[in-house]
Amino acid sequence: MVRPTAVPADAERDPTEARPSLRGTTVLVTGGAGFVGSHLADALAGGCDVRVLDDLSTGSRRNVPDAATVLEGDVRDPADVAEAMAGVDVVFHEAGLVSVPASVEAPVRSHEANVAGTLHVLEAARREDARVVAASSVAVYGDPVDVPVHEGDPKRPTSPYGVDKLALDHYVRRYHDLYGLETVALRYFNVYGPRQAGGEYSGVVSTFLEQAQSGQPLTVHGDGDQTRDFVHVSDVVAANLAAATTDHVGRAYNVGTGDSISVSDLADLVVDVTDSASDVVHTDPRQGDVGRSEADPSRARRQLGFEARVGLESGLRDLVERAAVV
Template sequence: MNDGSTFESSLSDAEVSADLTDRTVLITGGAGFVGSHLAEALVADNEVRILDNLSGGTREHVPAGADLVEGDICDEETLTDAMDGADLVFHEAALVSVEESVANPPESNRVNAAATVALLEQARDEDARVVLASSAAVYGHPDSVPVEEGDPKEPTSPYGIDKLSLDHYARRYHDLYGLETVPLRYFNVYGPRQNPEYSAVVNVFFQQAADGGPLTVEGDGEQTRDFVHVRDVVRANLLAATTDRVGEPFNVGTGGSVTVNELAETVVEVTNSDAEITHVEPRPGDIRHSEADISKAREELGYEPTVPLDEGLRALAETRGLR
């Protein structure tokens, strides 16, 4: 499966995943965005099993050689069957929309928090390591950037609260039961296969460019974000799968940030678009600045982001036929 997501780097994915062979690997949400890229990286040397209800992912994203268990992670029997014999779990399944979590907090809690506890319980039975997708949403409005893992957590949405709960459960399951857990706090992930219904700003700008514009920037556009390519997120997951530093969270970003204005300008450039950039009313409650301090991931995981934003956006434009 080649969709423009391959980049040259000093450390190949094969080298990163060298110790991940002959494992039984479960990827929840593995037909979705990050999960399908993980499956693709692991399927050649491992038995890869995917649990997905296909609400956000698609069968086409499941690589050849991986087994798809179609079902709801919240269903106990389905989860038990999917976990059977697993050595390693990448937990990517989630209700990822902040807006949906605000509209329906019980459903967000069911999918993002309660299902995580059920999965950790199953992992105890299987003695499986669990790498979990957390989020920068746990920090809320940071006092300053870049944000370190130990900085205050004041999530501003049910989604952020649920992800903070995931972080706490991951640590406590390690401390109380010896379960090997590694939560990864993703910042603004982008790249091929991102669900177009998820209104991430990169997706929105690319669609607006494809439609001829304008690109609509909320507020003054000087808010900043740390945009990390899905390839680098996969590399962080692979490193987390073998690290000795378990039971503690890691930021996954680039360690840098750009303004939303700069992002819009870059999208216009890489898509060879004549679209104008306009400004609309700011989104209520929008976080002003977000940027990851990745020192801990660098030092303890050996993580290093490899995809510059302009390169990642250019490849994404090619994938979408916009160059």
């Protein structure tokens, strides 16, 4: 089996430069037709044999690069996972139910997608001796005791989604401790970027942009004082590629910028970058939401050689420019 070579921690952190270290490997991206997964598939296509496993319930084949093989299937089905995993060297596990409100409405469905699906991936990876890089979440921390949040801080999830991601996070790391499987859990903070769909359960950035560009009011849940660390999807891809080649396995890493902004200030910034006349209005607080959130990314910087590069304003302006072209 081909093994990826490690990237030095002090190497230049550029997704296109990270690809050669994985060149020649067979990789699987679960949820690879979705938001983060499709960007990962883009970064890997050409240098790797890329497979995508996706049930296409929220993702789209249009997001997947032509060089990747799409296998329509569900991580909740162990047979689908086993078929997709055959001969794989590295799996990037992005599939799951990515919504706090949806998990509150349907906790069993959330558990099946996020926890049971992860166990199927880990079991198949054991059989193939494949490295697993799995998408965990800032939601594992819940309302933090203090910010910025370090990986060792208390885990107090406030939603079924957060509980599910904490279970995923534990399973991923325990499979390394118990079975020697090479695993990494990446705790994404608030990811935004191209292909993030708007709508009821989408990220707040895409929702605000959609509202501002259509002249609708920007709806802020609660008082808007809650803070978030927004990380661009290109930086999330870079963190995944670094995790696929690091020697520091069996650990969890925060993937964020180390900066935060209040949701109210984000709304004002979106209005500014879109040159919109939209008002900002406040609605009821969202159940399961947390007050403050900001990553301490120092472990990822030390051990993965990862550091976020895209500033929030420039990332927002890029999204506005892309929308104008379309």
